[in-house]
Amino acid sequence: MGKVALVGKITHVPSMYLSELDGPRKGSRQDAIDGHKEIARRCKELGVDTIVVFDTHWLVNASYHLNCAPHWQGTYTSNELPHFISNMGYAIPGNPELGQLLAKVANEHGVETLAHHATTLQPEYGTLVPMRYMNEDQHFKAVSVSALCTVHYLNDSARLGWAMRKAVEDHYDGTVAFLASGSLSHRFAQNGLAPEFAFKVWSPFLQHLDDEVVRMWQAGEWKDFCEMLPEYASKGHGEGFMHDTAMMMGVLGWSEYDGKAEVITPYFGASGTGQINAVFPVTPVTGKAIPKAQASAADGFSLVSSRL
Numbered sequence: 041m042g043k044v045a046l047v048g049k050i051t052h053v054p055s056m057y058l059s060e061l062d063g064p065r066k067g068s069r070q071d072a073i074d075g076h077k078e079i080a081r082r083c084k085e086l087g088v089d090t091i092v093v094f095d096t097h098w099l100v101n102a103s104y105h106l107n108c109a110p111h112w113q114g115t116y117t118s119n120e121l122p123h124f125i126s127n128m129g130y131a132i133p134g135n136p137e138l139g140q141l142l143a144k145v146a147n148e149h150g151v152e153t154l155a156h157h158a159t160t161l162q163p164e165y166g167t168l169v170p171m172r173y174m175n176e177d178q179h180f181k182a183v184s185v186s187a188l189c190t191v192h193y194l195n196d197s198a199r200l201g202w203a204m205r206k207a208v209e210d211h212y213d214g215t216v217a218f219l220a221s222g223s224l225s226h227r228f229a230q231n232g233l234a235p236e237f238a239f240k241v242w243s244p245f246l247q248h249l250d251d252e253v254v255r256m257w258q259a260g261e262w263k264d265f266c267e268m269l270p271e272y273a274s275k276g277h278g279e280g281f282m283h284d285t286a287m288m289m290g291v292l293g294w295s296e297y298d299g300k301a302e303v304i305t306p307y308f309g310a311s312g313t314g315q316i317n318a319v320f321p322v323t324p325v326t327g328k329a330i331p332k333a334q335a336s337a338a339d340g341f342s343l344v345s346s347r348l
Contacts, residue, residue, distance in 0.1 A: 091171075167221065
């Protein structure tokens with residue numbers, strides 16, 4: 041019935057907002073902003089009506105959650121970096137029907153998920169920043185998905201992404217894009233060194249690690265990447281423990297995926313972290329490689345390493 045038209049891994053660095061404002065950082069993130077606008081242009085060209093954002097700034101301690109209120113509007117200041125994002129206005133149309141459908145099908149796939157449509161909960165900046173540049177005209181509806189998952193299995197996040205693809209393709213009358221909003225390596229510069237690392241990655245190790253991952257994405261080495269994702273998330277200081285990336289890979293078909301990444305905004309450093317805007321062509325897959333539901337089958341103790 042419906043169609044998943046575009047999948048992306050995107051940056052949401054708050055310095056994008058600083059880049060708009062008069063001052064020493066003005067214009068410094070224009071390449072990232074332009075990347076968001078290019079992704080929005082492609083979404084419009086593909087007929088996308090709703091963008092689903094896997095938001096690594098929405099922290100949850102149990103279950104998966106979707107914010108699918110009919111509309112969000114307000115003024116946002118970041119509690120993490122209030123000197124970067126302060127008094128930023130936003131207005132975004134939501135899609136309660138799609139949000140509830142996504143949660144329903146995720147639960148049917150064994151991943152406990154709650155949709156919040158009658159709520160005063162507002163989105164976090166992993167959703168607000170990309171919507172600022174992709175959806176200034178409010179052309180798209182949006183659904184925000186919790187992806188800073190503190191006690192969750194990456195396997196379940198992959199399965200969540202797959203369930204959401206199936207929900208769209210089998211039950212939704214419309215066209216959807218899925219965006220993993222989070223960094224590659226995410227080791228912030230040590231306090232006191234932030235200005236020095238404003239445009240740098242924290243260490244050569246992390247930069248080489250990220251560079252190799254981008255190369256793997258462009259070469260289509262998905263089996264190897266999916267196998268290394270838990271360790272990459274750990275040793276690469278993955279934002280949100282890289283649950284957004286696992287969700288994205290689930291949408292694409294996990295290790296069965298056979299497409300290749302297209303880099304829209306080349307890899308760059310920001311406050312020590314590694315960032316990119318990239319899109320992934322949606323290809324036919326059977327779902328045979330999608331991990332089984334893990335939390336719903338958990339039975340007492342298991343090794344911490346299996347919970348990464």
